[in-house]
Amino acid sequence: MNIQLLQTWYLENHRKLPFRETKNPYHIWVSEVMLQQTQVETVIPYFIKFIAIYPTVCDLAHAEEEHLLKLVEGLGYYRRFRLMHQAAKIIDHIYQGRFPNTYDEIKALPGIGEYTAGAIMSIAYNKPYSALDGNVIRVISRYMGDDRDMRQQKNRNTLNDINQSWIEDATPEIYTQAIMELGATVCKPKNPRCGMCPIQEHCVAYQQNRQDELPFLSKLNGPTSHHYVTLIIEDDDHYYLRKRDEELLKGMYEYPQFDVESIHHLETLLQEQGVELIIEEHYHREKHIFSHQVWHMEIHHARLLKGKSPHWISISKNQINEVPMATAHRKINIKR
Ligand code: SF4
Structure with a gap:
C-alpha cells in the first residue's frame, strides 16, 4: 500500500466536515459516537448543536439525561448516548475533566470499543492505533482481495492487523481519516470510483474486477x-x-x-x-x-x-x- 499517495490524496480532496477540522478529543469522540449507524449528512447539524450546548466534556457530564436525549432525538440507538453520558461523568470525576490520552484509559470508558479508542488516539493524539470501521473493512478487503466472511471477528482481526501495520508507517492523524474518507467517498459499497482512487495500482479487487463481491458479508437474520x-x-x-x-x-x-x-x-x-x-x-x-x-x-x-x-x-x-x-x-x- 502506498501510504504517502493515500495521505496526499486525503489532504487535497477531503470533505470539510466540522468534526474533521479539530483535534479536540472530546469533539472527535462525540462525532464518532454520532456516526455509528448514522449518515454523515444527518450527523452534521446534530454535532454542531451538540457542541454548542455541551462545549466541554464537563458540560456533558453535568447535563440532565432527558435534555441530552432530547438533543439527539431522531438519531436512534439512544443507548450510545446514555453510555456517553456515563463516560463523561467518569472523565469529569476521575480525570478532573481532562480527556484521557492513553488507549487503555479511553477504551475502559463505557461505550468505547476498539474502533472509537483507535479513532480518538490516532486523530486527536496522532498515535498509531488502528480504527477499523465498515469503510476501512471495505477498502482493505478489496485492496487485498480478501474474500473471507467479514462478519466473523477473526477475519476482521486480520484486517485490523494489516491496518495497524500500515498506520505504523504513516502519520496517524492523517492516515486514519484518509482511509475512512476513501471508503466513504471513493471505495463506496456500490459503484466504487476506482478511476480516481489513489491506491488503485495494487488493488486486487480492481485488477480482478471483483469490487462488487467484496467485502463478503454473510446474510443476517431479518428483522x-x-x-x-x-x-x-x-x-x-x-x-x-x-x-x-x-x-x-x-x-x-x-x-x-x-x-x-x-x-x-x-x-x-x-x-x-x-x-x-x-x-x-x-x-x-x-x-x-x-x-x-x-x-x-x-x-x-x-x-x-x-x-x-x-x-x-x-x-x-x-x-x-x-x-x-x-x-x-x-x-x-x-x-x-
Ligand atoms: S481501486 Fe477501487 S476497489 Fe480498489 S480500493 Fe480503490 S476504489 Fe476500492
Whole structure:
C-alpha cells in the first residue's frame, strides 16, 4: 500500500466536515459516537448543536439525561448516548475533566470499543492505533482481495492487523481519516470510483474486477415483527406518556403501548388494573422499521375515565415536543 499517495490524496480532496477540522478529543469522540449507524449528512447539524450546548466534556457530564436525549432525538440507538453520558461523568470525576490520552484509559470508558479508542488516539493524539470501521473493512478487503466472511471477528482481526501495520508507517492523524474518507467517498459499497482512487495500482479487487463481491458479508437474520396496540390518551390539555425502561429506547418517552392481541384484550387488562378508558371507534395503523425490529402499531385515541397506571406521566400538550421521544412515536399522526 502506498501510504504517502493515500495521505496526499486525503489532504487535497477531503470533505470539510466540522468534526474533521479539530483535534479536540472530546469533539472527535462525540462525532464518532454520532456516526455509528448514522449518515454523515444527518450527523452534521446534530454535532454542531451538540457542541454548542455541551462545549466541554464537563458540560456533558453535568447535563440532565432527558435534555441530552432530547438533543439527539431522531438519531436512534439512544443507548450510545446514555453510555456517553456515563463516560463523561467518569472523565469529569476521575480525570478532573481532562480527556484521557492513553488507549487503555479511553477504551475502559463505557461505550468505547476498539474502533472509537483507535479513532480518538490516532486523530486527536496522532498515535498509531488502528480504527477499523465498515469503510476501512471495505477498502482493505478489496485492496487485498480478501474474500473471507467479514462478519466473523477473526477475519476482521486480520484486517485490523494489516491496518495497524500500515498506520505504523504513516502519520496517524492523517492516515486514519484518509482511509475512512476513501471508503466513504471513493471505495463506496456500490459503484466504487476506482478511476480516481489513489491506491488503485495494487488493488486486487480492481485488477480482478471483483469490487462488487467484496467485502463478503454473510446474510443476517431479518428483522423481527412486533405488533402493538398504542394508546393516545388525552384529557383537555394533556397527553399521558410512559418513559421507557426497556433496553431498546431506554429513557425515551412513548405513548402507552401494549403487546396484546386486540384493543378488547387491552381494555380487559386495564380494567383488571382499575383503569377505565373511553376508546374511540376510529383507529389507524402505522409501521416503523428499526434495524432489527419492525413495529406494527394499531393506534387508538382514548380518554381516561377512571384510574391511571402508575407508569403514565401527564405531559401538557404544549410540551409534547420538548420531551425526548423515539421517531417511531414522534411520527405518529396524533391529530384526528
Ligand atoms: S481501486 Fe477501487 S476497489 Fe480498489 S480500493 Fe480503490 S476504489 Fe476500492
